[in-house]
Amino acid sequence: MAGKAAARAEAERLFAAFQAEGAVPVEAEILQPAEVLLDLYGEDIRARAFVTTDPLRGEMMLRPDFTVPVVQMHMSHGAEPARYCYMGEVFRRQEHLDGRATEYFQAGYEVFDRDDPTGADAEVFALFARMLAPLGLRAATGDLAILMAAVRGLNTLPSRKAALLRHVWRPKRFRALLDHYGADRPARALPHASDAPLIGLRSASEIAERLEALAEDAAAPPISAEEVALLDDLLDLTAPSTAALSHLRDLTRSLPAIATAVDRMARRLDALAARGVDVDTLAFEASHGRTTLEYYDGFVFSFHAADPALPPVASGGRYDAMTAVLGQGRSIPAVGGVIRPGLVADLGGVSC
Amino acid sequence: MLKIGVPSKGRLMEQCADWFAARGLRLVRTGSEREYACAMEGIEGVEPVLLSAGEITRELAAGRIHLGVTGQDLVRDKLADWASQVEELAPMGFGHADLVIAVPAAWVDVETLDDLDAVAAAFRRTHGHRLRIATKYHRLVHDFLRSAGVADYQLVDSQGATEGTIRNLTAEAIADITSSGETLRANHLKLLDDGVILQSQATLYAAHAAAWDDATRATLDRLKAKLGI
DSSP states (O other), X not given: OOOHXXXXXXXXXXXXXXXXXXXXXXXXXXXXXXXXXXXXXXXXXXXXXXXXXXXXXXXXXXXXXXXXXXXXXXXXXXXXXXXXXXXXXXXXXOOSSSOOOSEEEEEEEEEEOSSOHHXXXXXXXXXXXXXXXXXXXXXXXXXXXXXXXXXXXXXXXXXXXXXXXXXXXXXXXXXXXXXXXXXXXXXXXXXXXXXXXXXXXXXXXXXXXXXXXXXXXXXXXXXXHHHHHHHHHHHTOEEEHHHHHHHHHHHHHHOGGGHHHHHHHHHHHHHHHHTTOOTTTOEEETTXXXXXXXXXXXXXXXXXOSOTTSOOSEEEEEOHHHHHHXXXXXXXXXXXXXXXXXXXXXXXXXXX | OEEEEEEOSHHHHHHHHHHHHTTTOEEEXXXXXXXXXXXXXXXXXXXXXXXXXXXXXXXHHHXXXXXXXXXXXXXHHHSTTHHHHEEEXXXXXXXOEEEEEEEETTOTTOOSHHHHHHHHHHHHHXXXXXXXXXXXXXXXXXXXXXXXXXXXXXXXXXXXXXXXXXTTTSOSEEEEEESSSHHHHXXXXXXXXXXXXXXXXXXXXXXXXXXXXXXXXXXXXXXXXXXXX
16 A cells, blocks of 8 residues: 555645646645534444534544545635545544555545536546546445436425435435335334333423324325336446436426436436446436435535455536535535545555 | 453452352452452453453454453443454343333323334424434444434434433434333333334453454363353
């Protein structure tokens, strides 16, 4: 494995290449406020952040990535449109003895642009593909917006859709919920009161509300077998992008709710093709990105080495919703990605 | 010398001594009543080391003892990838303890992990923070909840009197060791139907990291023969 010096040198080359593309170099503090930001990453990173206590600033964490602090910085005083780049180390606890790094370099590129989001998707992906081309990596793409739109379009209770959307990032639980909502089952017989005194913060009215919600759910018809089958069809979709798009166009006839997201994918493929990406062979998986960072909500991509034991060499995606969370009312479409320079160096490096 | 860590006090120490005695090996105190020194009679080349159960787990991982008697709960929670660090030689049939998830008994709408997950989502919306689960078993509880796909919870550390944290409003649920369920009921808590994380008992472990030479290996073989394992 490449030493720290080699990883840093590679990071500096990538950082310079991003700046040559017109991105503004930015820094992020290593110590970040944990309480405000940690929730945005999702369970996996949340459990793996190094958290410590500062006597004045409370719970702080060693930055687990740059994207969240960069978004926070942009939302508080950034001019738009904006292109940022950064490099530095990130820190993640590892719970296994397989030698995965607890600190490693990232070099990244983020685009905040409300005029042409699909163009920005293509810009980031094409830039990464061009920079990483000497390594002969396998690229994979996906689009969480299509999956989310399909769930929102289901003909069922809003509470069921909310539960499914909440578990988009936990495929096993999503599957179990979908099977549960799709099955005809007898109502549960729950006692309406208990002899035990109520202790703790959760109130009697919260319990009553949940019992009502359960009764409402039991009274509602199951999600139809047709809709479950359509969703399964979508979840299992793995094909080269052009073929995937035409399959999604077919699906749109039965799942009109995904039409807008599929149109956006079509425009993205046009933009990618215009930038020289071969979309007839570019891999598309509708479920791609479901086990990564929870702030992605649209286009997602990753680049992989031949060795399946290695983590992705680069990854990224669109995170429009997070800009709203950190923007306190304001939001802006945003997309970006990171490269792991240490892995790039291991694979022979790139000269940009 | 083959070093074996054994619990240094209380009921666990007695049961451990009984377990070895039933197999023809006597753990005897040497020196004064208060001195933590001990010998094993009935076999040559074995040196007992008196330690607390928590320390035995740590010393096994460090390889400073060859064998050790400690709880499965401690090994699986404290050691990353425990199976690559120690080997379970024999479950010993005492020190039984279940690590379970419990919630207030008055939560009539919660019977399973599915319910807990749904309640965690609603709780976070209502209260603005994640549903807190008090425990000292962070790794076991986190791994269990992740594999069950439960979200929107956070673990808060509790090193003792964990059952009291809900009443004290520092947690909404707990994950703790119970042997009979008595303490849970007394604190107005109930088990989730699918909330058993681990059924633990005292277990004899061998440490991969210990210095194993021909002599200690031969001693281990003789010990295993005596113990019938």
